[in-house]
Amino acid sequence: MPEKIYNKVVVVDENDSEIGAEYMMDAINKGLIRRASRVFVFNKNGQILVQRRSEYVLKPLLLDQSAAGHVDEGETYYEAAVRELNEELGIKNVDLEEIVVSLRTTDFYNAVYRVIIENDEQINFDTEEVAEVIWFDVKDLDKEMLHKPENFNKSFIQMWGSLRDRLMMAV
Template sequence: MNQPEVILVTEFDEAIGTMEKMEAHRRGLLHRAFSVFILNEAGDILLQQRAMGKYHSPGLWTNACCSHQFPGETTADAAHRRLMEEMGFDCPLEEIFAFTYRTAFDNGLVEHEFDHVLIGTYNGAIHPDSTEVNDYRYMSASQILELMEQEPDRFTSWFHLALPRVLKHLNMSVTSAGM
């Protein structure tokens, strides 16, 4: 079975080629990705606990969904596709920033991503795919930050980096939210 390809990029997010997803992760090459943050009308943030069968970060809590754009697919189209595939719903999304990070995992894989962060609001039913999502819940920013301070290893590496910037975008101070 052919594995999906990711888009290899420069540090300026300029596409320079494609590579099979697992090979890019084995080699730690910079590639394009995205992370979706969802809030409800109360301002709580939707978290998902990654399924235990994920190839890295199984069982860790993170943002509503994240993945990689397919070659030729826009970030917005990819984000809508994966939100539906992972969480079973879709909603309007807006890209709010992008950042680069690199995390090496115990299994030898490396996430080295140019991560586009999108945000949306949703209040309806959630129907997660159990092969992608172990659990989910909405929590306030202050509850999340408190839990991250008490148990940082329960969250993905990119969530630690993206959440403070999302809160800043939302004009929620990290200090006033509990840290």
Template sequence: MPPVNVVQKPTELVQIVDEQNKPIGAATRAEMRSRNLIHRCSFTIVQNLEEQIYVQKRVAFKETFPSHYDPAPGGVVGSEETYEENAVRELEEEMGIRDAAIEKLFDFWYGDETYRMWGRLFRCQSDGPFRLDPEEVEGGQFMSLQEVVGLLRGGPVCPDSAIAVKRFLEEHHDIF
């Protein structure tokens, strides 16, 4: 197991954007983290036929939000990737979902003193089974919408995903 909070894939080039979400260049993941550069991330709500949401638990050695629950898994957008390409790639890498038919929902901002990004939330339908990446995900399960609300209130939940999923529940299910 790698040490906690070590930047994963430190030399990977990621897309850097400004406060208005306009691309302004690329940087290594390590530089993006050390300088708190604004970047892009994709997030995808995975729902089954009963509209339950699949919630992952992140591994303890993740560079951001270790051991947190994540109701909208995704990842950092590469320097030559679109949000959509990244979402499809992340679903396959983290969960084994191939050729996902994703639906774009909305873009959102998240920022704090150590992490700033523009996110795009997608949704897809899959009942599994999933092949979880042990370098990313400790485990996961489907939860009812009410269970997800309880998780968002009680945590620990990735704060960027929490913002997106709360808005999704407000807009699409009149919950919250």
């Protein structure tokens, strides 16, 4: 597989004010604070869609939130969320509900969105980015994270832990 070419991503200061853009791997290697958008997808039964990252991406084969990625140069948090949802899962033409914006984690300021989809037919995931998708009952996801945290992307555990109750409201 050829080496992936990454876009320039938004770099911010300690207050989430944009200070420039760097190629993603350069920004990571320099320890710069970046913006990320994260989307949690639920179905009408209240299950959450979890993706297993493909072997070709950073943090390969870990379980992760439904869709997520860096905010590219010139994008808003919302635009990045829409793009990632389409690129990773093939889901488009849905309204994303904003849960929180400018939530600070170690290397990121994050925007988190939620969407409830009508049916699984809306999902057509990209095998270059996603190995598989799994629907979890929330209680089963909680158990898996507790007993097998090594199977999960740490940022997913962190986001789920801090926003679980807000994400579950009215699902």
